[in-house]
Amino acid sequence: MELIAERGRRVSVDELNTGKLLAHARRQADKRKFDDILIVDVDAHHQETEHQREFMEFLENDVLKQQIMQGFLKGRGSIMPNMTGNQDMGGRVTRYPLRSSEKTDAGKIRDVELGHRWMDALSVDYSCLFPTQLLAVGMLTDYELEAELCWAYNRWLTEKVVPGSNGRFYTMLALPFSDPEACMRQIETFGDRKGVTGFMVTSVRNLPVHHNSYMKVYRAIEERGLSLAFHSGINPGEPFFKSLNRFATVHALGFTFYNILHLTNWVANGLCERFAKLPVIWIESGLAWLPFLMQRLDHEQMMRPSEFPLLKKRLSDYMRDMYYASQPMEVTDPRGLQCTFEMINAETQLLYSSDYPHWDFDVPSVIWDLPFLSVKAKHNILGGTASRLFKLPPRNEKQRANLAKYGNS
Secondary structure, X not given: OOEEEEOXXXXXXXXXXXXXXXXXXXXXXXXXXXXXXXXXXXXXEOOHHHHHHHHHOOOOOHHHHHHHHHHHHOOOOOOOOOOOOOOOOOOOOOOHHHHOXXXXXXXXXXXXXXXXXXXXXXXXXXXXXXXXXXXXXXXXXXXXXXXXXXXXXXXXXXXXXXXXXXXXXEEEEEOOOOOHHHHHHHHXXXXXXXXXXXXXXXXXXXXXOOOHHHHXXXXXHHHOOOEEEEEOOOOOOOHHHOOOOOHHHHHHHHHHHHHHHHHHHHHHOOHHHHOOOOOEEEEOOOOOHHHHHHHHHHHHHHHXXXXXXXXXXXXXXXXXXXXXXXXXXXXXXXXXXXXXXXXOOHHHHEEOOOOOOOOOOOOOHHHHOOOOOOHHHHHHHHHHHHHXXXXXXXXXXXXXXXXXXXXOO
């Protein structure tokens, strides 16, 4: 029997199977009959660094490609900055170095097979696939490298991974946001590919989202009927966070900070009015910051209305028209969580996300077991709203019947 070290003990490779690791989640799903409910995950990840050599083949700059490939041969590994911090000590799933030990069938796309295993365990029907280390692309100072990496990854994802998923993977492709012209090229190239429901800005960056150079980018996405997502992250090197001495505190503040920054610029500069038909989604920053920001911005607007000439309603009302991913959902104060749900119109604007396989991922029962939600709200948050937003059909007749009964018209 093949053994491997895992958290100080020796385990068999068979124990590292995703299905076994998520056995409790599967039992939970069976108990709640989740297979009869359409569940759409708007934020899940794969470890794309396991396939760097594959998608780097799509780099268009031959000099850059040679440099990176030579780096692999010399054992330099990933070229992306480290934005993960010191999180290796904890977690509810096997950490990434052990993931490579899990066996998959020969001739099948490894990412697809591993993805279907965790989706089946959680009873997730569709999953929006995002990268992990590539979320740090906004920290690169070389804008050409940012554009090249996004191009190579997006080609690999749309040509190799998504087509092999039997329609269960969809994606919002990463934009090289530092270069608006490069963004336009990727929208025009990939916008109509199967499984592409929109585009994503990696929020760990400080560029102003309201700059005029981005207006054509937003219009191009809106005209295609696609969505725009801002996926947050952390940056331990951010000057604001250098005085923090715990990974947990950087994690708590970092994932909210960047989305707070970009959302504030978005609503304050009238982009909700200029792009009224563009669905905007804020991902992986939790929910607890939203009541604070709503009240704070409304107060400033009331005191200084002349600074918001493009707005026709309160800033918080524009925020209620946006969409929010649920993870990581702060559940320590049920009354506070219920108030947050009411303030953001969660029944129609909240989208379930697992963030699997990251250490703080949420299973669907995190939504389903909330006592203050109606059955209709549970169905919409878990999948109904995302189904309409991304045009994802139910996968069986019971899901279809439940969606017709409880979904929004």
